[in-house]
Amino acid sequence: MGSPPPGATRDPGLQPERTRLAWRRTTLTYTVVAVLAGRQVIRGDVTVAGVVAAALSVLVWLAFLWVAHGRMVALDTAEPRALPVGAGVAAVVCVVCLAAFGVGVL
Template sequence: MGGPPGSGSARDPGLQPERTRLAWRRTTLTYTVVAVLAGRQVVRDDVTVVGVVAAALGALVWLAFLWVAHRRIVALDTARPRALPVRAGVAAVVCVICLAAFGATVL
């Protein structure tokens, strides 16, 4: 067994990095669908300046999330992936909160 964390023993990650990589891919797909639906809502309804600005900002935040997710997916492709940096975790959370705010603005 690996022993307690920090004991210096070798850790066998098993399939956990693969499951995490798949979770990042599913989250990215879900995020993309939500961003597309928000953009579609702007196009289908009366186009307002607020809606267009919210959709544009949502697209920028979506790109930022894709960047964070891609970096994490690539990092998980190593034999011994490192932990998610705090800045990347905070960036992902901020992107999701911003998308929710922009989606609410579009509705």
């Protein structure tokens, strides 16, 4: 396929909606993991390091919500802009931190 002719408008179709739904699913999954970490702490089956890891996972969850919300808002426009590099790096760091803190809670 060649590139579109100059001056042609881009028709994104349903791709932005699918991407927005993927961000929502990821956010929901992240929320469930954070709630389960909190539940583990409340039940008392965790050490002090686990409590710290659960608290840090909540902070990282809030950071991920901020990044995801910004991306979902950006996808609501007629011509969504590309994901900024900083936001992509922040999302990846949040997910990696969640995995590390999950190990700390266990």
